[in-house]
Structure formats: C-alpha cells, structure tokens
Amino acid sequence: MRSHAKRLIAAAWVIFLFSVPLWMTDLYVLHVLITTGIFIIAAISLNLLLGFTGQLSLGHVAFFGIGAYVSALVSLGFEFHVAPDTLVAFAAKPAWVALLCGILVAGLCGWLIGRVSFRVRGAYFVIVSISFAEVVRLVALNWVELTQGPMALNNIPPLTLGVSDVYAVTFLRKPAYYYLVLVVAIVAYVIVRRIFFSRAGRAMIALRENEPLAASVGVDVTKYLVVATVVSASIAGIAGVLYAHYVRIVDPDVFLFIYTVIMVIMVVTGGKGTLAGPVVGGLIFGALPEILRAIEIPPETQWIAYGLLMIAIVYFLPEGIVPALASWWQGRRDRHGAPAQDART
Amino acid sequence: MDQFLQHGVNAVMLGGTYALLGIGLTLIFGIMRVVNFTHGELYAFGAYMMYMLVMALHANFFVALVLAVLLGIALGAALEFLLLRRLRGADIDTTMLVMIGAWIALQNAEQLLWSGVAKSIDSPFPAAPLVIGPVSVSWIRVFVLAVALGLIAGTHLLINRTKLGKAMRATFQDRETAALMGVQIGTIYTATFALGSGLAAAAGALLGPVFVAYPTMGDLAAAKAFAIVILGGLGNVVGATIGGFILAIVEELGAGYVSSGYRDAMGFLLIILILLFRPTGLFARKERIG
Amino acid sequence: MTTVQATVLSVEGLSVRFGGLAAIDGMSFVVREGEVLSLIGPNGAGKTTAFNAITGYLRPAAGDIVYRGRRLNGLKAHEIAALGLVRTFQKTSVFGGRSVLDNVLIGLHMRSSQRPLAIILGLPSVVREEKELEAAARDVLRFVGLERRAGERGHALAYGEQRLLEVAIALAADPKLLLLDEPVSGMNPAEKAGFMRMLAAIRAKGITVLLVEHDMRTVMGISDRVVVLNQGRIIADGTPAAVQGDADVIRAYLGERYRRAHG
Numbered sequence: 001m002r003s004h005a006k007r008l009i010a011a012a013w014v015i016f017l018f019s020v021p022l023w024m025t026d027l028y029v030l031h032v033l034i035t036t037g038i039f040i041i042a043a044i045s046l047n048l049l050l051g052f053t054g055q056l057s058l059g060h061v062a063f064f065g066i067g068a069y070v071s072a073l074v075s076l077g078f079e080f081h082v083a084p085d086t087l088v089a090f091a092a093k094p095a096w097v098a099l100l101c102g103i104l105v106a107g108l109c110g111w112l113i114g115r116v117s118f119r120v121r122g123a124y125f126v127i128v129s130i131s132f133a134e135v136v137r138l139v140a141l142n143w144v145e146l147t148q149g150p151m152a153l154n155n156i157p158p159l160t161l162g163v164s165d166v167y168a169v170t171f172l173r174k175p176a177y178y179y180l181v182l183v184v185a186i187v188a189y190v191i192v193r194r195i196f197f198s199r200a201g202r203a204m205i206a207l208r209e210n211e212p213l214a215a216s217v218g219v220d221v222t223k224y225l226v227v228a229t230v231v232s233a234s235i236a237g238i239a240g241v242l243y244a245h246y247v248r249i250v251d252p253d254v255f256l257f258i259y260t261v262i263m264v265i266m267v268v269t270g271g272k273g274t275l276a277g278p279v280v281g282g283l284i285f286g287a288l289p290e291i292l293r294a295i296e297i298p299p300e301t302q303w304i305a306y307g308l309l310m311i312a313i314v315y316f317l318p319e320g321i322v323p324a325l326a327s328w329w330q331g332r333r334d335r336h337g338a339p340a341q342d343a344r345t
Numbered sequence: 346m347d348q349f350l351q352h353g354v355n356a357v358m359l360g361g362t363y364a365l366l367g368i369g370l371t372l373i374f375g376i377m378r379v380v381n382f383t384h385g386e387l388y389a390f391g392a393y394m395m396y397m398l399v400m401a402l403h404a405n406f407f408v409a410l411v412l413a414v415l416l417g418i419a420l421g422a423a424l425e426f427l428l429l430r431r432l433r434g435a436d437i438d439t440t441m442l443v444m445i446g447a448w449i450a451l452q453n454a455e456q457l458l459w460s461g462v463a464k465s466i467d468s469p470f471p472a473a474p475l476v477i478g479p480v481s482v483s484w485i486r487v488f489v490l491a492v493a494l495g496l497i498a499g500t501h502l503l504i505n506r507t508k509l510g511k512a513m514r515a516t517f518q519d520r521e522t523a524a525l526m527g528v529q530i531g532t533i534y535t536a537t538f539a540l541g542s543g544l545a546a547a548a549g550a551l552l553g554p555v556f557v558a559y560p561t562m563g564d565l566a567a568a569k570a571f572a573i574v575i576l577g578g579l580g581n582v583v584g585a586t587i588g589g590f591i592l593a594i595v596e597e598l599g600a601g602y603v604s605s606g607y608r609d610a611m612g613f614l615l616i617i618l619i620l621l622f623r624p625t626g627l628f629a630r631k632e633r634i635g
Numbered sequence: 636m637t638t639v640q641a642t643v644l645s646v647e648g649l650s651v652r653f654g655g656l657a658a659i660d661g662m663s664f665v666v667r668e669g670e671v672l673s674l675i676g677p678n679g680a681g682k683t684t685a686f687n688a689i690t691g692y693l694r695p696a697a698g699d700i701v702y703r704g705r706r707l708n709g710l711k712a713h714e715i716a717a718l719g720l721v722r723t724f725q726k727t728s729v730f731g732g733r734s735v736l737d738n739v740l741i742g743l744h745m746r747s748s749q750r751p752l753a754i755i756l757g758l759p760s761v762v763r764e765e766k767e768l769e770a771a772a773r774d775v776l777r778f779v780g781l782e783r784r785a786g787e788r789g790h791a792l793a794y795g796e797q798r799l800l801e802v803a804i805a806l807a808a809d810p811k812l813l814l815l816d817e818p819v820s821g822m823n824p825a826e827k828a829g830f831m832r833m834l835a836a837i838r839a840k841g842i843t844v845l846l847v848e849h850d851m852r853t854v855m856g857i858s859d860r861v862v863v864l865n866q867g868r869i870i871a872d873g874t875p876a877a878v879q880g881d882a883d884v885i886r887a888y889l890g891e892r893y894r895r896a897h898g
Binding site for chain 1: 692711712713716717722724730732737741743745747751755761765804805808
Binding site: 301 | 456607613617
C-alpha cells in the first residue's frame with residue numbers, strides 16, 4: 001500500500017478513536033476500552049522484546065506490576081523498617097513524580113534483566129524471567145510492612161498532571177482517563193515504530209534472525225538486548241502506572257503469571273515483530289472476554305477457548321493475524337496485476 | 346535439634362516426590378528441548394484422578410494409584426501425539442506457546458469439572474503418626490516416600506538398563522547421530538513425554554491424599570520442577586533426583602528458620618542464583634559438543 | 636609483481652583446542668596490504684576454526700593475532716568488525732526473514748550513528764540519515780548485482796544469490812580486511828566465474844582479502860599468495876605456482892593419484 005494511503009488511514013483511525021467518548025455514553029464500554037488500552041500498551045512493550053529481539057521474556061508482568069506498585073507507593077507515601085530500630089519514611093509525592101518513579105524503577109529492573117539475559121539464553125531465559133516475576137510477587141505478598149501484602153494498597157490518588165493547581169487536570173472520570181490512555185498508547189506505538197525503522201530496531205531484529213551474522217557487522221549484542229529490555233520495561237511500567245491510578249487499588253495479584261500469558265497471547269496472535277500486531281491482538285483479547293461474558297459463558301470455558309485459540313493460531317497462522325492479512329492482501333494485489341510493492345512502504 | 350530432625354524428616358518425605366517431578370521434567374526438557382508448561386497440570390491430573398477413583402468411584406486406594414499413573418502416561422502420550430508431533434521442526438517459541446495454550450485449557454477444564462474448591466482424598470492409612478524418638482511421621486508420608494523411591498529406582502533402571510533408555514540417552518546426546526543409527530526419534534519423543542508425564546502424575550497421585558487437590562496446584566509444582574531441573578542440570582536424571590531432595594531441604598529449612606511465607610520463593614531464588622552463577626547446574630556432566 | 640607490502644594481519648602461534656583435540660596447532664602466517672591470500676586445505680583442516688579465532692567467535696588456547704598493530708585476542712566479534720575486519724560464514728548466512736534491502740541496511744549498522752534518544756524523538760537527522768543509508772544500500776546491491784531483488788525476502792533468493800547477498804552484507808560493513816569463508820561452495824561454474832570477477836573488483840577497491848576455500852583451482856587464478864593447511868598445521872606458504880608444485884601439498888591434499896598423474 002502506498003505510504004500516503006497508509007497515513008490517511010492511520011489519521012482516520014486516530015480521529016475516530018479520539019471521537020469515541022463524545023458519542024459513547026455507556027461508561028462500561030469506556031471502562032473496557034480503557035483496560036484494553038492499558039493492556040495494548042503492555043503488549044506493545046512485550047512485542048519489542050518478544051517480537052523484535054526474540055527474547056522469550058515470560059516475566060513481563062513484573063515490569064507492569066513494579067510500575068504500578070512504585071507509583072502507588074510514591075503517591076501514597078510509605079515507610080518500612082530496614083532494621084528493628086531504623087525506619088525509612090517517604091512522604092507522599094505528587095502524581096507526576098510517582099509516574100516518573102514508576103517508569104524509572106521499571107526501566108531499571110529492565111536494565112538488570114537485560115544484562116542477565118545475555119548470559120542466560122533461550123529456554124533458560126524463559127525460566128529465569130518467570131522466576132523473577134514470581135519472586136517479585138512473593139515479595140509483594142509477604143513484605144506486608146511496605147506493600148500491605150494481600151490487603152492491597154488502597155485509595156491511590158488519581159493522576160493529576162499540570163503546571164500548578166490552576167492548570168492541573170485530574171484524570172478521575174472515565175472519559176478523561178480514556179484520553180490519557182489513548183495518548184499514552186499512541187506515544188508508545190510511535191516510539192516503537194520509530195525504533196523499528198531505525199538502525200536500533202534493525203539491530204534488534206538482526207539479533208533474533210541471525211546473531212553471529214549481526215555480530216560480524218558490528219552489532220553489539222549485549223547493548224541492544226539491554227536497550228530493548230529497558231525500553232520495553234519502561235513502557236510496561238507506564239502501563240502499570242496507568243492501571244494503578246485507574247483502579248486505584250493494587251494488590252500482589254497484579255503479578256500473576258496469567259497476565260503475562262494474556263500479553264503473550266495478544267502479541268503472538270496479533271503478530272509478533274509487527275507494529276500492528278499487539279494492537280490487533282489487544283483489541284481481540286480485550287473485547288473477547290466481554291463478548292463471551294455477554295453471552296454468559298463461564299470464565300473457565302473462556303479460558304479453555306483462549307488456550308485452544310492459541311494452539312490454533314500457532315498451527316494455522318503461525319506468524320499471527322496481521323502478517324496473514326498482509327499476505328492475503330498482497331496475494332489479492334498480485335492476482336489483480338497491481339504493480340510490485342515498493343520495498344520500503 | 347529436634348526441630349531440625351523433624352524438618353529433615355519432612356524434607357526427605359517431600360524430596361522423594363519432588364524428585365519424581367524433577368526427573369519427569371528433566372527428561373522432557375532435556376531430550377525434547379520443550380519448555381513443558383503442562384507438567385504441572387499432569388501433576389494436578391494425577392491428584393484429581395485419585396479423587397475421582399477413590400472418592401467418586403470408591404476404588405481401592407492402591408489400585409487407584411496405579412490407574413492414576415497409567416492415566417497420566419496416557420494423557421502425556423496423547424498430548425505429545427496431538428500437539429507436539431506436528432511441531433517437530435519448529436522453533437522453541439512455537440512449541441512453548443502451544444504448551445501454554447494446552448496448560449490454560451487443561452487447568453480450566455479441571456476447574457470446570459471439579460470447581461475451585463479443594464478436594465480431599467481419603468487414604469487407608471491410620472491418621473495417628475508413627476513416632477520415632479523426637480520425630481513424628483505420618484504413615485501415609487512413609488508410604489509416599491517408599492513409592493517415590495521405588496519409582497525413582499525404576500526410572501533409573503529404565504534409563505540405564507533397557508534398550509529404550511539407551512535410545513533416550515542417545516537422543517539426548519546427539520539427536521542427528523541417534524537417528525542415523527536407527528533410533529526412531531518420534532517414538533522416543535512420545536515415550537519420553539509419556540514417561541515424564543506419568544512421573545508427574547505419580548507425584549500428584551501420591552501427594553493428593555497427603556494434602557488436597559485444587560486446580561492451581563500444578564503451577565507451584567511446575568515451578569519447583571523447573572528449579573530442580575536447573576539445579577540438577579538439563580537431562581541429568583541423577584542430578585534431578587538429588588536436586589529434588591535439595592530443594593525440599595532448602596524449603597523446609599527456609600520455612601522453618603527464615604519465614605514460611607517465602608517458602609515457595611526458595612525454588613525461584615535457587616533458579617535465579619544458579620542460572621546466574623552456574624548455568625549448567627550443580628552436577629554438570631558432559632554437555633553436547635557442537 | 637608488487638613490492639613487499641605492509642603487513643595488515645599477523646597470526647602467530649595460533650592454537651585452538653576442542654576438549655583435548657587440537658584443531659589448530661601453532662599456526663603462523665601474515666596477510667599483506669592489498670593482497671588476496673587464500674587459506675586452503677582439505678575439509679577438517681581447521682580453516683573455519685582459524686577464521687573463528689581471528690574474528691572473535693572462538694577463544695584460542697594460545698597465539699597472537701595482531702591487526703594493524705592492534706592485538707585482537709579477547710576482543711568481541713562486533714569490536715573486531717568495528718576495526719575493519721569483516722567475515723562471512725561457511726553455511727549460508729543471511730537474515731532470511733528480512734528483505735534483501737534490509738539485509739544490507741543491517742550490514743550498514745556501523746556506518747550509522749543514530750543515538751537511541753534521537754531515534755525515539757524522531758529527529759530530522761535520523762530521517763535524513765535513513766535516506767542516505769538506503770541509497771548506500773542500493774549502491775552495494777548494484778555492485779553485487781542484486782539490485783533488482785531488493786524487495787524479496789532473504790530466504791526467497793536462489794542459493795547463488797544468497798551467497799552474493801552475504802558478500803553484500805559484508806561489504807556494507809566497510810571492511811578493510813574481508814574474510815570470505817568458502818564463498819563459492821555450491822555454486823555452478825558460471826556463478827563461480829562471476830564471483831571471481833566480483834572479487835577482482837573488490838580487490839581493486841583496495842580491500843585486502845583473506846579467502847578460505849578447499850577448491851584449489853578456483854583460487855589459483857585470483858590469489859597473490861596461498862597458505863595450505865592440513866590437520867591444523869601450515870604445510871606450505873607461497874605463491875600459487877610454488878604451492879601447486881609443493882610435494883607435501885600434493886601428497887596431503889590432492890592425493891597420491893594426482894601426484895602420480897601430474898608429478
């Protein structure tokens with residue numbers, strides 16, 4: 001497809017998405033869109049790791065949850081004992097500080113994991129990443145003094161962003177939050193897209209495709225694995241921050257492996273390594289639970305359906321939905337004698 | 346000191362079943378290079394089969410045990426045949442995703458069939474524990490250890506003394522050469538997956554009556570199995586055996602002397618530490634060359 | 636003939652062990668500026684192992700590898716590439732899932748200097764550089780003769796074309812010393828001849844070439860010097876004519892029957 005047509009379609013989509021709260025009065029639908037949007041941001045971040053560099057990171061929910069917890073703790077203020085008599089106290093900070101902290105700490109954890117992942121590859125990395133997420137979950141569950149454990153962090157203040165009290169916007173109501181999530185999602189998408197079409201993105205994909213060859217032309221393997229993980233973790237972290245200040249309660253269940261699985265399903269069925277893949281996957285698996293719930297299918301059956309769907313996609317559309325659609329579209333054009341596609345559209 | 350002995354005894358009891366889990370997974374992971382996410386579900390399956398056979402169908406406990414293991418072997422073979430066979434040449438992501446899909450489907454099927462309420466399974470053993478000096482041990486746990494040790498011994502014999510075991514070891518060392526030497530790789534894979542799954546089901550069938558059966562019990566079991574595999578080294582059956590006992594000891598002591606909440610974290614921490622510092626496991630044997 | 640040129644690469648006492656087996660034992664040779672040096676020997680002689688050791692894919696047990704005064708031992712593969720030493724691989728090695736153009740763009744990795752922050756911010760300098768890179772990539776494709784295939788996936792190319800793509804990727808990385816590992820294996824005679832012409836053009840650009848081959852006839856025409864390897868050791872080192880007549884070489888490599896037939 002020519003780039004102009006593509007740009008027009010993209011612009012039309014964006015305008016449409018921005019218009020939604022103006023005509024969608026059903027708050028429940030907005031709620032679903034918001035949570036789906038948050039998941040899409042997380043899926044976009046996972047795609048950078050899983051799809052681009054091919055790192056089998058199944059602990060991704062850890063970055064999401066860390067972003068959520070850090071932001072919640074910073075905006076609520078916290079204290080804990082380092083030693084029986086030594087108390088560390090941190091007063092509550094404004095929301096934008098909390099947001100930055102959430103992203104920074106998540107990114108830092110990404111940096112650590114990135115450095116580790118170079119030493120531990122393939123299937124072993126899968127296990128390390130899962131273990132990391134589980135350890136974080138168990139810490140959140142057991143370090144009650146800091147995290148309230150299973151009692152959860154409550155009453156997280158909503159995000160208020162602005163210059164001073166006068167020009168501040170508080171994201172409390174659903175329409176406002178929808179816009180916030182939409183903007184962040186678009187920014188995340190654009191960031192990943194820019195990386196994709198740059199030397200950094202090519203280097204990351206080269207690592208997945210043929211690492212020795214990549215090294216032979218000067219690609220620093222460790223550096224790009226770390227860059228990918230840091231960016232990926234930071235974006236996941238911001239998704240977590242958005243989540244924490246939306247539902248305004250955070251408990252250790254946010255680290256459950258099942259959420260990583262949902263993200264993986266979104267990325268893989270959408271098409272890992274593509275730009276639109278996580279968005280498509282996110283929309284499908286954000287909407288699907290609601291549709292199934294509407295026709296009153298019990299959650300267990302839903303999950304069985306997801307499991308079978310995953311297997312089916314792997315068998316029949318191994319590249320995912322977006323590449324399958326792209327080849328189908330290309331096949332139609334070839335049959336109808338359209339001119340050969342420009343390599344760089 | 347008494348506490349320590351008691352913990353030690355508990356650890357040994359648990360270690361046997363952990364070893365079963367670990368051996369099963371190290372065979373599958375080692376020989377087939379599949380990240381087997383369904384391993385935990387086979388464990389749960391074993392426990393649920395015991396529940397069905399003993400509580401619903403009122404079968405004899407020991408007969409039920411044998412049946413549960415056989416059913417586990419059958420399920421493993423079926424999974425391999427239906428799901429993995431077609432993916433023989435595929436990359437590791439693909440098989441991993443299929444295994445995740447199967448895991449989700451299986452676990453939720455269990456939830457659907459038996460609900461989330463934990464199920465307890467009666468055993469014919471007396472409830473009163475056997476007391477030896479400062480240590481008390483329940484009869485059923487002694488039985489569990491005995492059976493576990495028996496199965497471990499049986500597996501060792503299978504791997505080291507039979508033709509099948511030899512073929513499995515050959516496939517593990519060098520698949521291409523083994524195939525050239527006439528080993529039917531496909532059959533070996535099915536057999537390995539079935540055997541590994543059977544061992545997991547056995548562990549579940551043994552521990553189900555000791556604790557309870559609930560749908561997510563497999564998740565923790567799987568995590569521990571992976572820890573044991575990494576501790577002992579991929580494909581290393583002896584390593585997995587010892588690793589199972591080591592994990593149980595570390596857990597028991599950790600739970601007893603550090604904090605019981607972090608008990609389950611022990612396995613994960615072990616995984617992370619070992620993979621960072623000694624990726625080939627504590628008992629590194631010869632690895633594949635090339 | 637040319638006068639004695641400066642030494643570009645010097646390999647001294649290189650030894651590589653696999654377990655207890657010495658794959659390479661005390662190998663020493665030099666590569667001079669601007670020449671085409673061929674490393675030949677029967678299969679298993681250690682040629683690719685030598686490449687791997689020189690370019691940082693293997694750690695040698697002993698020996699010194701010095702490139703333009705810089706010791707290469709212990710450097711990582713990508714650091715060695717940054718110094719101007721670029722290698723190809725014995726088994727076809729391209730980025731199969733990417734387009735041919737993307738393959739070469741990845742090869743141009745070191746030519747670009749985009750910083751991650753600039754990329755994320757989408758600065759105009761990045762956009763400009765991307766255009767320059769694309770033009771440069773097409774130039775390289777034109778040089779190897781693949782410009783019409785720019786949009787195809789790497790794995791969709793015919794075998795001979797994939798081997799050309801490998802060279803294109805290596806050339807994109809701006810090598811001063813190009814190490815080609817059996818670049819014509821599997822090619823038909825026409826493809827081989829075309830490749831040799833391209834090799835002459837590469838050499839004309841001033842790039843020093845170290846070539847690994849096991850077909851002696853192929854390299855005789857193009858090489859300035861030949862080093863013969865057998866069982867991890869060098870058994871001959873000289874001009875093609877001298878090496879062809881060397882008794883050790885003939886015996887070890889070409890076999891008794893050749894010696895009797897031509898001797």
